Amino acid sequence: MDLQVDVPSWLLLPAQAAMWLYSAVTYLPAYIFGSARKRRALTRRAKAIIAPGGGPSGPYRCAEHADGLVTTLAQGVNTLDxxxxxxxSRFAARPCLGHRELLKEEEEKQPSGKVFRKALFGEYHWLNxxxxxxxxxxxxxxxxxxxxxxxxxxxxxxxxxxxxxxxxxxxxxxxxxxxxxxxxxxxxxxxxxxxxxxxxxxxxxxxxxxxxxxxxxxxxxxxxxxxxxxxxxxxxxxxxxxxxxxxxxxxxxxxxxxxxxxxxxxxxxxxxxxxxxxxxxxxxxxxxxxxxxxxxxxxxxxxxxxxxxxEDTYIGYxxxxxxxxxxxxxxxxSRGCRIGYSSAQTLTDQSTRIKKGSQGDVTVLKPTLMAAVPEIMERIYKGVMAKVRDLNLLRRALFLLAYQYKLGQFERGFGTPLCDRLVFRHLRSLLGGRVRLMFSGAAPLSASTQRFMNICFCCPVGQGYGLTETCAAATIAHALDFSTGHVGAPLPCSEISLRNWMDGGYTVNDKPNPRGEVLIGGPNVALGYFNNDALSDASFFLDAHGQRWFCTGDIGEMLPTGCLKLIDRKKDLVKLQAGEYVSLGKVESALKNCPLIDNICAYASSDQSYVICFVVPNQKLLNEIAMQLGVTGSWEQICCHPALEMKVLREIENSSNKAKLERFETPLKVRLSSSDWTPETGLVTDAFKLKRKELQRYYYSDIQRMYGRK
CATH class of the missing domain: 3.40.50.980 (Rossmann fold)
Known part of the structure; x- marks a missing residue:
């Protein structure tokens, strides 16, 4: 992962030598007594197999439940009540649901002149x-x-x-x-x-x-x-x-x-x-x-x-x-955990509704389990890296060394308890200090961000894939699988098939791995859409065995390990004027890790020859660049300044080259947004997925301008 932290390589040499010596001395005990062998074996083994009678298209099933799909966790338990x-009955006296007591609220004026309502909360109170x-x-x-x-x-x-x-x-x-x-x-x-x-x-x-x-x-x-x-x-x-x-x-x-x-x-x-x-x-x-x-x-x-x-605590927000x-x-x-409730405005000590100097919900609750959508993890990553850049040269160098050392050890299956204690303990405390497993869903998580969360927060990230139509369940990566770039193998309750999509050039006979539209089948697939038979018939079907399937519209690639990799989406594909196909989601995923970009929406019109984009820039970094260029004014004026647009475009070009995007996939014009995209603005969903139609309407005049239309 490119941390983009500028540190002279000579500064790291003595510490690198010490790290190498430490690794050599501890390798054998760690390999014999640690979990490295188990993690390596789990990462490499096939986690899904083709069901009897299937072929390259599938269906692929969880290897441990190849003889049939799971429908219940206990006999007779087939309803939610x-x-x-x-x-x-099993956990009657154990704490179940908890909330924090609101002690007081007060208004706090910000340097910008805005007034935020801040709250002071007490401890969690529990119902068993x-x-x-x-x-x-x-x-x-x-x-x-x-x-x-x-x-x-x-x-x-x-x-x-x-x-x-x-x-x-x-x-x-x-x-x-x-x-x-x-x-x-x-x-x-x-x-x-x-x-x-x-x-x-x-x-x-x-x-x-x-x-x-x-x-x-x-x-x-x-x-x-x-x-x-x-x-x-x-x-x-x-x-x-x-x-x-x-x-x-x-x-x-x-x-x-x-x-x-x-x-x-x-x-x-x-x-x-x-x-x-x-x-x-x-x-x-x-x-x-x-x-x-x-x-x-x-x-x-x-x-x-x-x-x-x-013994686990889950934070619900x-x-x-x-x-x-x-x-x-x-x-x-169902496993007897307790759930402490929170919100995006009260989650951490720095959250918008938390009174300065008081504690956010994760600090008080100290959860062990946490779910997050990729957008939230991307924000955590960029927030941490912004703090790293503010460190002095020596501390920045030590952080980079620790990160690179742990990354190397992690990808071999080894733990780094000393490094975790000395370097990453402070970062881990940002989420309460006890998180041991994170779930990620709602959208694909980039491999670089997943690895960052593994390293800095010292816990596995169980990335999964599912939709409302499949009850969020299709795949989940095993916690001990340290590979990235995929969403895991099929869950025991579902199976996956691939279907050729000729318009996009994806077939189940592609080499080295079969590719195609992802179809999800199993008892977790919903009945259809309410009062919309036409859409239900187009999206759902029954196979010859009476099993229900959902056509996701996502394009996947089945890896040799039986894990699914999401590579495209049918609705995100746009054909440019010269006939090239551009996947807007692919462009956005490639550029989201650019430090200057907090959020991005790519756009292309079929009657044009190039891609444009709308970007929510990182305010701190863009303000620093504005000072270097001598650009002054309000945040809105800075975002509209041509010199800063050009600077962001150069960063987009650099990131596109690193991600190996084609030239026709690289956005050639940009519109910087001075306001964030939140669910409250109506431009993204509650899972922070882009609402493309709403964004297109919102930026209509900018689209006309960037494409040279009147």
Whole structure:
């Protein structure tokens, strides 16, 4: 990995010699008594095989479960309410869900003049498994008392918090299909989801009711009741529908213990969730997911990630409306872990809502397990490297030496306990100091960023691949597999086939490895899209054995080890004027590690001969360059200055050459954005995937300018 830290090579020579001597002396004991042999063997062995009767196209199955796919983790546990009931019986008194107490809030003025609301939090408070199970059961009974009919859809439109999981488990117990909506969706998308799913009840927070639901209630005629998860109903609310609190619903359920008698428990084939996507390619699509689908996905994770148990702590901060977070939390609950809740604004000591001098959630919780999307890991990497560049020459040289030494040892399968303790302990403390396993999903993680997280945070990164339509489960890399550049082998609950895509030039007979569109089959594949038979028929199919498959649109390459490498995406492919095909995702992945680039969106028009891009630049580095060039002004003025655009273009060209992009793939013009792309802006999803159509509309005039149009 190119750390791009400028250190004279002569400065490293004495320390390099000492490191070489230390490695030579400790090699044999480490090889005999350490895990190097096991890690090497696991990395090299075939982790998937072709199922009987298959060929280069597959289907490929997990090598340990080649005789059939996993559907459940225990006999009789085929619904989500049964899954949690089993965990509650096994871990009744153990802590389950936790939240931090808000002590006070105050406004803090920034040097820029902006005013941020900062918070001071206390310790975590916990509910044990038995208490969560009881609260969920009372909520299930109480929903009938507040007018929800049996097997009627109910929406959860709420931030990630303990009440989200309590509510959804209650809905599972009562057999009420849950419609999930992202808390960051815009008014049109919320209205669309509520109306299409026909919900009469919605579970939300006071803040979301005030700022997002109230303005659209006149457009959602079927909605009759709002359940608030936090606090008392404010008398200032002029709400045209019935309002009640979560506690009130639970109280009614407790007072009517027979409330559950008229509600049958769910069957495995019953609908559990209608999960609306975050709309990266248009209006949100509701994916119809059964109990059997989710239980199969969680079971696949259960058998792949076995070294997780009651002593572990998971930090929940990603949106629970995203299938990755929902499955991850249900998985860790099935293993008896505790979940402490957080948010992107309170995660670390430097997070935007944390009062200066106080502690972020990871510092207090000290989690051992953590999930993250690649965009968050990319930000962590760039933040750490910015601090490294600020070190004096000697300390910068020592960091680079330690990194290079550990990288070499890591890729041979060896640990570096001394180096971890002396050099990387401080970095590890940024995430609480105890993280021993990270999960990455929602998009491919670059090999360089994955390796950086391995080295600096001293833990494996279990990169996986899946979609909402497959309950987030398709592949996960084994924790001890130290190879990079792939998303792991098929989970025991799924199998993968490749299909020729002639337009892109990918076939299953390609050498050295078969390539093609990734098809995912198994019990974890959803039923289809809600109220959209045409799209369901185009995206899903049944094979001759009655197994359901989903056509992902992603292009993959199956490696000799049975691991899947994602190399392209059909929807990201644009044909230029001269006939060359450009993969926009490939261009973005190649350029994201450029230090000057915090985020990038590549764009190409079929009637033009070159690629352009929009870039969110690194503010600190760009300001330093502006000072060197004598450019002054506001941040917006700096981003619009032609000299700085040219500087960023030169960096893009250098990064493109290093990544071996073709000349026609390298962006020739750039537009620097002075504002970040967040889910709140509507330009990226909650998983930080680019919303290309929204970005194209937002930068329409810039596209016209960069292509020389009037």
């Amino acid at each position: 049964a899954l949690f009931a089993l965990a509650a 498994y038995e208490e969560v199970d009881q609260q969920a059961a009372m909520f299930a009974k109480g929903l009938r008392e507040v007018g929800l009919d049996a097997q009627s859809n109910i929406a959860i439109f709420c931030e990630t918090r303990p009440e989200w999981i309590i509510s959804v488990i209650g809905c599972f117990k009562g057999n009420f299909p849950v419609v999930t909506l992202y808390a960051t969706l815009g008014e049109d998308a919320i209205t669309y989801g509520l109306n299409e799913s026909g919900v009469s009840h919605v579970i939300t927070s006071t803040d979301l009711l005030k700022h997002k639901l109230l303005p659209i209630l006149k457009h959602t005629p079927k909605l009759t009741c709002v359940v608030l998860v936090d606090g008392l109903i404010q008398p200032s609310f002029a709400c045209p529908v019935k309002l009640c609190t979560l506690e009130e619903v639970q109280r009614q359920g407790k007072q009517n213990p027979q409330g559950s008698e008229t509600t049958k428990p769910p069957a495995s084939s019953d609908l559990a969730v209608i999960m609306y996507t975050s709309g990266s390619t248009g209006v949100p699509k509701g994916v119809r997911i059964t109990h059997a689908n989710l239980v199969a996905a969680i079971s696949g994770m259960y058998f792949r990630i076995s070294d997780v148990g009651p 990603l949106p629970l409306a995203h299938v990755l977070e929902l499955c991850a939390e249900m998985f860790v609950l």
